[in-house]
Amino acid sequence: xxxxxxxxxxxxxxxxxxxxxxxxxxxxxxxxxxxxxxxxxxxxxxxxxxxxxxxxxxxxxxxxxxxxxxxxxxxxxxxxxxxxxxxxxxxxxxxxxxxxxxxxxxxxxxxxxxxxxxxxxxxxxxxxxxxxxxxxxxxxxxxxxxxxxxxxxxxxxxxxxxxxxxxxxxxxxxxxxxxxxxxxxxxxxxxxxxxxxxxxxxxxxxxxxxxxxxxxxxxxxxxxxxxxxxxxxxxxxxxxxxxxxxxxxxxxxxxxxxxxxxxxxxxxxxxxxxxxxxxxxxxxxxxxxxxx
Amino acid sequence: xxxxxxxxxxxxxxxxxxxxxxxxxxxxxxxxxxxxxxxxxxxxxxxxxxxxxxxxxxxxxxxxxxxxxxxxxxxxxxxxxxxxxxxxxxxxxxxxxxxxxxxxxxxxxxxxxxxxxxxxxxxxxxxxxxxxxxxxxxxxxxxxxxxxxxxxxxxxxxxxxxxxxxxxxxxxxxxxxxxxxxxxxxxxxxxxxxxxxxxxxxxxxxxxxxxxxxxxxxxxxxxxxxxxxxxxxxxxx
Numbered sequence: 001x002x003x004x005x006x007x008x009x010x011x012x013x014x015x016x017x018x019x020x021x022x023x024x025x026x027x028x029x030x031x032x033x034x035x036x037x038x039x040x041x042x043x044x045x046x047x048x049x050x051x052x053x054x055x056x057x058x059x060x061x062x063x064x065x066x067x068x069x070x071x072x073x074x075x076x077x078x079x080x081x082x083x084x085x086x087x088x089x090x091x092x093x094x095x096x097x098x099x100x101x102x103x104x105x106x107x108x109x110x111x112x113x114x115x116x117x118x119x120x121x122x123x124x125x126x127x128x129x130x131x132x133x134x135x136x137x138x139x140x141x142x143x144x145x146x147x148x149x150x151x152x153x154x155x156x157x158x159x160x161x162x163x164x165x166x167x168x169x170x171x172x173x174x175x176x177x178x179x180x181x182x183x184x185x186x187x188x189x190x191x192x193x194x195x196x197x198x199x200x201x202x203x204x205x206x207x208x209x210x211x212x213x214x215x216x217x218x219x220x221x222x223x224x225x226x227x228x229x230x231x232x233x234x235x236x237x238x239x240x241x242x243x244x245x246x247x248x249x250x251x252x253x254x255x256x257x258x259x260x261x262x263x264x265x266x267x268x269x270x271x272x273x274x275x276x277x278x279x280x281x282x283x284x285x286x287x288x289x290x291x292x
Numbered sequence: 293x294x295x296x297x298x299x300x301x302x303x304x305x306x307x308x309x310x311x312x313x314x315x316x317x318x319x320x321x322x323x324x325x326x327x328x329x330x331x332x333x334x335x336x337x338x339x340x341x342x343x344x345x346x347x348x349x350x351x352x353x354x355x356x357x358x359x360x361x362x363x364x365x366x367x368x369x370x371x372x373x374x375x376x377x378x379x380x381x382x383x384x385x386x387x388x389x390x391x392x393x394x395x396x397x398x399x400x401x402x403x404x405x406x407x408x409x410x411x412x413x414x415x416x417x418x419x420x421x422x423x424x425x426x427x428x429x430x431x432x433x434x435x436x437x438x439x440x441x442x443x444x445x446x447x448x449x450x451x452x453x454x455x456x457x458x459x460x461x462x463x464x465x466x467x468x469x470x471x472x473x474x475x476x477x478x479x480x481x482x483x484x485x486x487x488x489x490x491x492x493x494x495x496x497x498x499x500x501x502x503x504x505x506x507x508x509x510x511x512x513x514x515x516x517x518x519x520x521x522x523x524x525x526x527x528x529x
Contacts, residue, residue: 164385171384
């Protein structure tokens with residue numbers, strides 16, 4: 001029993017990484033209606049920017065918020081320059097572009113900062129929380145930041161006009177233009193927000209997994225799994241999904257003998273497949289009900 | 293009477309296909325004008341062209357100001373509210389949010405809240421359903437919501453694309469009655485596109501008949517209603 005509790009708590013703390021990434025996945029899904037495969041790499045690049053700033057002697061929190069701002073602008077620029085011209089192109093063109101972006105960003109990061117592993121500082125420290133060995137201060141801090149982010153997003157979408165305009169653009173772009181919303185800028189804004197959230201995720205993940213150009217490769221799959229499990233359109237669901245994936249992964253790794261450490265990533269993929277087959281809307285995704 | 297909207301030599305189409313071959317018409321301030329015609333005559337296309345949703349050429353003047361080069365989003369800002377075919381409901385948003393979206397280009401919150409009450413006074417059912425997901429409303433309710441959303445702009449001109457489409461005759465009547473009231477009390481000028489010529493002619497002051505992208509007749513709505521030959525030839529009743 002003690003082992004079980006321990007594994008659940010450990011699962012929750014790794015889950016907070018996935019939750020954060022899942023939140024970024026949902027953000028882009030809400031804005032553009034599909035996933036961005038380059039999201040993990042964009043987050044990695046943001047993290048490198050933060051690392052560079054810190055290396056230059058910028059204080060952690062200044063670098064943290066500066067990176068968020070840079071990422072926000074960077075996301076908008078990527079949308080304007082690369083994806084705006086593809087506006088009416090079929091989804092496959094977008095997918096190809098995502099993959100191109102993924103490769104370009106990984107190589108660029110490798111070119112600028114090389115592929116060696118770098119340590120990334122944690123603002124919360126790595127000491128155990130309250131002397132308990134189950135969860136470290138950094139993991140607790142990560143959870144807190146994820147939940148804060150979720151809360152901020154909730155208020156943004158629910159109570160601000162821009163949030164409403166963003167939702168409306170995703171729901172019915174034609175109609176949104178007819179009420180005067182500049183839909184194309186809303187998409188750019190969605191990109192900016194998703195990239196900024198990705199940057200937060202990257203900076204929180206980096207102290208745990210170390211910083212290198214491929215650091216988000218596996219994590220993005222878990223993030224996708226969390227987002228799919230929670231329902232791709234629901235930020236709250238995605239965060240919960242992320243935590244659940246962390247717990248499931250940990251429990252399966254411990255208690256199902258065949259799986260162990262090697263097959264853990266498979267679990268994320270299994271979760272994606274199972275959810276899509278059994279409950280495509282995810283746990284909290286709003287199934288769109290429509291009367292015709 | 294002064295002209296609110298003047299259209300001269302409007303051409304428009306989809307890709308290679310031309311639909312409108314240079315149509316001219318005008319709408320007088322405070323009036324209801326209807327554009328009638330069979331399926332494929334170019335009625336919806338005319339409204340889309342006015343709002344810049346498709347490529348068009350020709351002159352469109354609102355209160356003497358050229359709007360034919362403006363983008364859709366900016367045409368909304370000069371006071372043209374379009375109730376599109378299919379009603380353009382934001383299905384995942386609530387009824388109240390749909391109405392708020394109609395006032396997206398306005399800044400004054402107090403006035404917006406006031407106008408929301410005004411919309412509710414015309415369509416009480418929307419007040420009952422204000423927290424419901426708009427996609428769950430019936431066809432008639434969604435049409436009311438679409439008109440309410442357009443009203444939230446405080447428009448100078450309202451473009452209504454087949455408001456009777458898919459509605460039971462009684463509901464259609466009810467909605468057209470409200471159009472009449474809105475025109476009289478709120479002084480909203482309207483351009484109504486309809487296949488149901490009978491009901492549109494009852495509401496309208498002016499009428500234009502459209503056939504394969506050209507205007508073949510224009511005149512007072514009463515005159516068309518009284519002209520049996522014209523009715524039989526073009527409107528089929």
